[in-house]
Amino acid sequence: xxxxxxxxxxxxxxxxxxxxxxxxxxxxxxxxxxxxxxxxxxxxxxxxxxxxxxxxxxxxxxxxxxxxxxxxxxxxxxxxxxxxxxxxxxxxxxxxxxxxxxxxxxxxxxxxxxxxxxxxxxxxxxxxxxxxxxxxxxxxxxxxxxxxxxxxxxxxxxxxxxxxxxxxxxxxxxxxxxxxxxxxxxxxxxxxxxxxxxxxxxxxxxxxxxxxxxxxxxxxxxxxxxxxxxxxxxxxxxxxxxxxxxx
Numbered sequence: 001x002x003x004x005x006x007x008x009x010x011x012x013x014x015x016x017x018x019x020x021x022x023x024x025x026x027x028x029x030x031x032x033x034x035x036x037x038x039x040x041x042x043x044x045x046x047x048x049x050x051x052x053x054x055x056x057x058x059x060x061x062x063x064x065x066x067x068x069x070x071x072x073x074x075x076x077x078x079x080x081x082x083x084x085x086x087x088x089x090x091x092x093x094x095x096x097x098x099x100x101x102x103x104x105x106x107x108x109x110x111x112x113x114x115x116x117x118x119x120x121x122x123x124x125x126x127x128x129x130x131x132x133x134x135x136x137x138x139x140x141x142x143x144x145x146x147x148x149x150x151x152x153x154x155x156x157x158x159x160x161x162x163x164x165x166x167x168x169x170x171x172x173x174x175x176x177x178x179x180x181x182x183x184x185x186x187x188x189x190x191x192x193x194x195x196x197x198x199x200x201x202x203x204x205x206x207x208x209x210x211x212x213x214x215x216x217x218x219x220x221x222x223x224x225x226x227x228x229x230x231x232x233x234x235x236x237x238x239x240x241x242x243x244x245x246x247x
């Protein structure tokens with residue numbers, strides 16, 4: 001694969017953490033906010049049907065972790081303090097950066113309150129907004145997002161960056177409901193959903209196994225190492241969106 005091949009790309013598929021958005025923003029802003037607010041959020045909204053279903057999904061996930069000998073916390077069926085047990089399990093999952101779908105859904109709901117109140121604002125690298133304008137408006141390519149974070153969380157992040165609402169430039173959002181990010185089948189499903197050939201996609205991620213999975217599905221893909229130097233980067237590594245499909 002050469003970069004000249006990328007000229008045939010019609011869709012730029014993007015990871016978020018470490019690719020469009022600094023890792024520190026996720027780990028030092030978003031995750032701590034969710035951790036601080038999980039208990040008051042559940043206490044206030046656990047009576048809602050949607051939140052109750054998330055809690056039940058977490059309870060089922062906890063049972064699987066216990067059966068596998070992983071989860072140390074106790075969440076018995078006859079617990080009189082389900083809130084306490086749920087919060088403890090959520091903190092346990094977050095400490096391990098779990099990709100548990102119900103955790104990601106809950107985090108998105110908690111972040112929604114933070115974004116809507118103005119406590120949280122999205123953050124992307126400076127080269128992202130001009131790249132979106134270049135790819136979408138000037139070149140007529142499409143942009144899609146694929147992240148382990150929920151689709152709600154993705155939209156909240158891109159909709160509240162200082163440059164403005166970037167969701168207007170994004171055609172589709174995908175999370176792990178479509179499949180895990182290290183499986184080639186997930187990228188095949190994304191191509192099918194967008195109704196384009198995998199060879200019309202360029203996937204960018206800071207995770208090597210994700211890049212390899214996209215390539216296995218037939219997509220062009222490149223590793224995004226924002227902090228790579230001339231001495232450490234490989235020929236196929238990109239450090240800035242300025243390098244991707246320039247005018």
